[in-house]
Amino acid sequence: MNEKEKYIEDFNNGLHRLGRTLMVTTIILLIGVPFVFGMLSGVMPDAKGFLAGYLKVAVIYLPVSFVEFLVYAPMLGVGGSYIAFITGNVTNMKIPCAMNAQDIAGTKPGSAENEIVTTISTAVSAIVTTLVIVAGVIMLVPLQPVLQNEVLLPAFNNVVPALFGALGLKYFAKAPKIAFIPVLLMTLLCIFVPSMINQTSVLMIPCGALALAIGFILFKKDKL
Amino acid sequence: MGDYLSQVNATSFYVIVAAVLAFITIMCGYIVVKCYRAGIKMGMDPAALKKTITSSATFTLLPSISILLGVIALSGTLGVPLSWLRLSVIGSLQYELNVAEIAAQSIGLSGLRLEEMTIGSFVTIALVMTIGILGGLMFTLFFLKKYLNKIRKAPKKENSGKPGFGAHATTAMFIGLCGAYIGAYIGKAVPREGSDIMPLLVAIVAGIAMAVFEFLIQKKGKVALENFSLAASMLIAMAAAVGFGIIL
Numbered sequence: 001m002n003e004k005e006k007y008i009e010d011f012n013n014g015l016h017r018l019g020r021t022l023m024v025t026t027i028i029l030l031i032g033v034p035f036v037f038g039m040l041s042g043v044m045p046d047a048k049g050f051l052a053g054y055l056k057v058a059v060i061y062l063p064v065s066f067v068e069f070l071v072y073a074p075m076l077g078v079g080g081s082y083i084a085f086i087t088g089n090v091t092n093m094k095i096p097c098a099m100n101a102q103d104i105a106g107t108k109p110g111s112a113e114n115e116i117v118t119t120i121s122t123a124v125s126a127i128v129t130t131l132v133i134v135a136g137v138i139m140l141v142p143l144q145p146v147l148q149n150e151v152l153l154p155a156f157n158n159v160v161p162a163l164f165g166a167l168g169l170k171y172f173a174k175a176p177k178i179a180f181i182p183v184l185l186m187t188l189l190c191i192f193v194p195s196m197i198n199q200t201s202v203l204m205i206p207c208g209a210l211a212l213a214i215g216f217i218l219f220k221k222d223k224l
Numbered sequence: 225m226g227d228y229l230s231q232v233n234a235t236s237f238y239v240i241v242a243a244v245l246a247f248i249t250i251m252c253g254y255i256v257v258k259c260y261r262a263g264i265k266m267g268m269d270p271a272a273l274k275k276t277i278t279s280s281a282t283f284t285l286l287p288s289i290s291i292l293l294g295v296i297a298l299s300g301t302l303g304v305p306l307s308w309l310r311l312s313v314i315g316s317l318q319y320e321l322n323v324a325e326i327a328a329q330s331i332g333l334s335g336l337r338l339e340e341m342t343i344g345s346f347v348t349i350a351l352v353m354t355i356g357i358l359g360g361l362m363f364t365l366f367f368l369k370k371y372l373n374k375i376r377k378a379p380k381k382e383n384s385g386k387p388g389f390g391a392h393a394t395t396a397m398f399i400g401l402c403g404a405y406i407g408a409y410i411g412k413a414v415p416r417e418g419s420d421i422m423p424l425l426v427a428i429v430a431g432i433a434m435a436v437f438e439f440l441i442q443k444k445g446k447v448a449l450e451n452f453s454l455a456a457s458m459l460i461a462m463a464a465a466v467g468f469g470i471i472l
Binding site for chain 2: 004007008011014015016018019020022023024025026027029030031033034035036037038040041043044045046049050052053054056057058060061062063064065066067068069070071073074077078079081082083085086087088089090092093096097100101104105110112113116117119120121122123124125126127128129130131132133134136137140141144147148151152153154155156157158159160161162163164165166167168169170171172173174175178179182183185186187188189190191194196197198199200201203204207208209210211212214215216219224
């Protein structure tokens with residue numbers, strides 16, 4: 001191993017140590033926030049409600065997180081992965097930003113230079129996002145009385161339908177062959193069994209499994 | 225309701241969130257400096273490194289504004305401080321909203337509805353949102369070093385040309401997620417006791433807005449709109465909900 005390779009290996013090991021320290025500290029801080037909010041308000045999170053909610057969330061999001069980790073970590077390298085998975089918006093921001101920086105710098109994938117450029121790019125992206133949101137939040141504070149006006153109540157009460165209307169169009173249009181049967185079945189179920197309407201958090205699990213199964217069959221038959 | 229909102233928008237909550245974000249941002253700054261110095265030591269051109277910094281900053285500016293729109297959308301029910309934290313660290317708008325809705329239903333609410341929220345439900349929802357998204361961090365924390373070393377040592381495979389099922393699997397998962405909600409909104413709109421057409425109308429407006437954005441992006445080449453299409457479609461639909469609220 002020559003001197004440069006030794007330096008790069010030490011540098012990467014240092015990044016792993018720093019990244020892990022940052023990650024553990026961030027996890028502790030983030031989990032602490034709801035408890036500190038609760039302590040200040042004189043209530044604590046409800047353990048039963050938390051477990052029921054978490055299990056449903058984990059069934060959906062743990063596999064998604066695993067796939068994201070497998071796909072994006074090689075693109076982001078050591079430092080980029082730690083920062084991107086902590087600061088989020090990986091697909092929509094960190095990956096395109098890092099790829100853009102690599103293109104501009106003309107670094108080769110897998111090289112030490114590429115690692116440096118990707119890490120700097122991801123960290124700068126995280127800093128800029130935080131600063132933009134801070135500026136926005138400062139502007140948002142004086143608008144609170146307007147945002148809390150009763151007339152705007154339907155807007156905030158329907159933020160979830162707004163999300164799934166927009167996302168639904170995007171994904172149904174992307175793969176109509178996968179979407180048709182699950183959407184039809186869920187619609188019929190909710191029309192004929194009205195008690196299911198308020199059980200979307202449960203329904204999304206079989207609906208997701210059905211969509212996955214249909215997607216897999218179509219993929220195997222080369223029909224996607 | 226006003227009481228709940230003033231509780232979740234308390235100054236102390238802002239201070240806590242600001243402290244957490246300040247720590248993460250300072251650490252990111254430290255990593256930039258460390259990598260910059262390492263790059264110079266490896267013989268990289270300082271001009272190229274500075275260009276990396278400026279190009280990444282400008283590249284991020286516009287998409288960051290779309291995240292800010294997400295903070296506004298989420299703040300109506302969860303307050304500004306939690307929305308600010310959740311969308312600044314790890315999360316994304318679609319994850320946060322979906323998980324908040326799941327958590328709300330799990331603690332016995334009909335959904336993420338302002339009039340049903342209490343400070344007790346708020347802290348439970350906040351905890352589900354926080355722990356629910358830690359999967360990616362845990363995989364990175366425990367497996368990143370081994371995984372990247374394995375990839376570096378693995379012989380390069382010939383590309384068969386056909387992409388794997390992975391990309392389709394994510395699409396299918398999201399279709400399942402959206403299908404359950406859209407089915408519920410249609411079921412809820414059927415005229416009978418307790419029916420409510422508002423969620424379906426709002427979802428339709430959001431879908432139409434998204435279709436317009438997709439048309440502009442795919443057919444008219446307005447790629448820059450991609451970062452805004454989701455947040456903007458949602459805000460248009462939320463604005464329509466105010467109109468529907470007055471009419472209905």
